Amino acid sequence: MKKLSPISGKELIKIMCNKFGFRAIRQKGSHVTLTNDTIYVTIPQKEIRVGLLGVILRDCGITREEFLKEV
Numbered sequence: 001m002k003k004l005s006p007i008s009g010k011e012l013i014k015i016m017c018n019k020f021g022f023r024a025i026r027q028k029g030s031h032v033t034l035t036n037d038t039i040y041v042t043i044p045q046k047e048i049r050v051g052l053l054g055v056i057l058r059d060c061g062i063t064r065e066e067f068l069k070e071v
Helices: 009-019 050-060 064-070
Strands: 023-028 031-035 040-044
Touching (some): 009 023, 009 050, 009 064, 050 064
Antiparallel strands (some): 031 040
16 A cells, blocks of 8 residues: 655645545635535645644545545
8 A cells, every 4th residue: 555645735735626526715824724515624735744634634534545546
């Protein structure tokens, strides 16, 4: 199984919007809030390390395997 690696916040936002059906609803400073009308998640626009990336994916209901297919 391939491991998660750090990713930039902008790249993660792009993947979440284009591949998983999320859309940006607001931005405050360097944090962008995304939603898919059921789940709300806030993503910082900086380097996101593996631990935070795992938490964001779990909160969104996305498995690591699903995410790694899209990266």
